[in-house]
Amino acid sequence: MQHPPHLHIELLTEPFEPLQKLEQWQQERNNADPEASAAEALFIGRVRGQSSNGQPLCALELEHYPGMTERQLERLATACGQRHGVHHGLVLHRIGRVLPGEAIVLVAIAADRRGTAQRCCQELLEALKHEAPFWKREWRADGSGHWITGNTPW
Amino acid sequence: MTGLGSATIRVRLFAGLRDAAGWSEQEWPIDLARSPEAVWQQLQLDGDLQTVRVAINHAFAAADEPLQAGDELAFLPPISGG
Numbered sequence: 001m002q003h004p005p006h007l008h009i010e011l012l013t014e015p016f017e018p019l020q021k022l023e024q025w026q027q028e029r030n031n032a033d034p035e036a037s038a039a040e041a042l043f044i045g046r047v048r049g050q051s052s053n054g055q056p057l058c059a060l061e062l063e064h065y066p067g068m069t070e071r072q073l074e075r076l077a078t079a080c081g082q083r084h085g086v087h088h089g090l091v092l093h094r095i096g097r098v099l100p101g102e103a104i105v106l107v108a109i110a111a112d113r114r115g116t117a118q119r120c121c122q123e124l125l126e127a128l129k130h131e132a133p134f135w136k137r138e139w140r141a142d143g144s145g146h147w148i149t150g151n152t153p154w
Numbered sequence: 155m156t157g158l159g160s161a162t163i164r165v166r167l168f169a170g171l172r173d174a175a176g177w178s179e180q181e182w183p184i185d186l187a188r189s190p191e192a193v194w195q196q197l198q199l200d201g202d203l204q205t206v207r208v209a210i211n212h213a214f215a216a217a218d219e220p221l222q223a224g225d226e227l228a229f230l231p232p233i234s235g236g
Contacts, residue, residue, distance in 0.1 A: 045236055063168060063169050065166075065168060065209070065212075065228065065230070067212050068209060068212035068213075068228070071212050071213075072212075093235070093236075104236070105235075105236045125236060128235050128236055129233075129234070129235045129236035130233060130235075131233070132233065132235045133168070133209070133230055133233055133235075134233060134234060134235030134236070135168060135169035135170070135231065135233065135234055136234045136235075137169070147169050147170035147173070147231070148234045149170070149231065149232040149234065150232055150234060151234055151236070
């Protein structure tokens with residue numbers, strides 16, 4: 001069994017700058033051990049300007065299940081990281097009202113090899129899209145709100 | 155109310171399920187709450203339990219898992235994270 005990865009998991013109620021968060025994360029790791037991980041994979045997801053029916057989107061509302069969402073992210077990231085044998089994982093996810101163009105999710109993985117890092121990053125992203133309790137409501141230009149049931153095409 | 159009726163579970167709904175039902179949480183007597191499936195039927199919510207996921211105490215669970223007094227039971231509509 002591989003060691004569990006070092007994880008940083010956070011739900012953010014305010015807009016965040018993914019590159020700043022990444023820099024912080026890299027710096028913390030560098031301070032601890034500069035040679036620890038030779039490969040990093042990352043994914044940044046942003047809110048589209050269009051709703052699922054093609055209308056302009058005003059905002060996306062992200063609801064979560066306080067307590068369970070954090071716990072589930074932790075479980076998913078630990079399991080995925082351990083399966084792939086990665087060193088570090090960073091998962092940031094917005095909650096509340098998120099505007100088009102704003103970052104909604106950041107997943108970053110540090111490992112020894114590119115394949116390991118990329119596979120883990122991709123798998124963890126898909127896992128959190130389907131297995132972590134988040135719900136999106138689209139707020140459209142006509143003032144109506146619509147809960148989204150399911151995910152966008154891969 | 156007698157002692158028998160005082161033990162409860164907490165039932166929680168989220169997102170579209172909550173909006174359709176018009177409530178987000180309530181206490182439910184444990185003697186009626188044999189399983190999530192049984193509670194779902196008693197609540198008479200719109201929709202099919204097949205499309206809803208069940209969580210007990212913040213972990214996914216099967217619809218026929220036995221419930222205990224003090225449990226938090228949640229019905230989760232289809233997830234859309236990331």
